[in-house]
Amino acid sequence: MQDNSGAGFETFDRLADEADAPEAQEGMALGPRLKEFRAGRGFSLEQLAEKSGVSRSAISKIERGEVTPTTTNFAKLAEALGTTFAELMSPPSGGEVVVLRAKDQPRMIDDKTGFERRCIAPILPSRGLDWVLNTLPKGQSTGQFVPHSVGVEEYIYVLSGELDALLDRQSHPLSAGDALFFRAHVTHEFIARGTGPCQYLLIIDSKSR
Numbered sequence: 001m002q003d004n005s006g007a008g009f010e011t012f013d014r015l016a017d018e019a020d021a022p023e024a025q026e027g028m029a030l031g032p033r034l035k036e037f038r039a040g041r042g043f044s045l046e047q048l049a050e051k052s053g054v055s056r057s058a059i060s061k062i063e064r065g066e067v068t069p070t071t072t073n074f075a076k077l078a079e080a081l082g083t084t085f086a087e088l089m090s091p092p093s094g095g096e097v098v099v100l101r102a103k104d105q106p107r108m109i110d111d112k113t114g115f116e117r118r119c120i121a122p123i124l125p126s127r128g129l130d131w132v133l134n135t136l137p138k139g140q141s142t143g144q145f146v147p148h149s150v151g152v153e154e155y156i157y158v159l160s161g162e163l164d165a166l167l168d169r170q171s172h173p174l175s176a177g178d179a180l181f182f183r184a185h186v187t188h189e190f191i192a193r194g195t196g197p198c199q200y201l202l203i204i205d206s207k208s209r
Contacts, residue, residue, distance in 0.1 A: 031065040037081045052080035071110050072143035086119040086130040093122035113140040128206035135199045136192040148184040153205045156180040161198030164191040
């Protein structure tokens with residue numbers, strides 16, 4: 001998929017290396033998952049790099065567990081592989097009742113911004129639904145996410161703080177208690193406004209992908 005953010009290929013010199021941060025250790029398991037998905041799709045490193053807009057060397061380092069990606073780069077890789085952010089972070093679950101303890105919830109923290117994404121729903125086969133708890137520090141941005149495939153929809157509910165949702169570069173200010181729906185085949189970025197951090201729930205519905 002074309003990278004509409006204008007960033008082009010990113011060198012890993014511009015990305016924060018989180019390998020030594022305690023909270024990043026959960027992300028070290030991302031490498032094998034990424035490699036498994038890439039192999040399953042029949043992509044070489046070069047092919048995934050071209051499709052995602054993330055450099056070959058960056059993907060190789062992620063797969064070897066040397067670094068963890070920024071959330072926007074990880075989202076680019078998930079989109080290029082035709083999967084979801086949560087599915088790429090965690091293996092599928094089964095059963096009619098699934099309890100996901102806090103310690104078992106996959107999370108990713110961007111060392112550069114402090115942006116945390118925590119997957120709070122199990123990965124259920126063929127459901128195409130991600131439920132994520134996002135925490136964005138004051139004044140920080142998630143970075144610009146590339147458009148999803150046509151048919152992907154997102155729902156947001158702001159738990160606390162103030163959030164500016166930039167959809168196709170148009171601003172949609174949100175406060176605690178506000179909700180937002182949008183069709184996610186446009187660029188999207190979120191910024192924490194106001195005097196403190198912003199915490200919000202995000203549902204990504206990919207069933208119609």
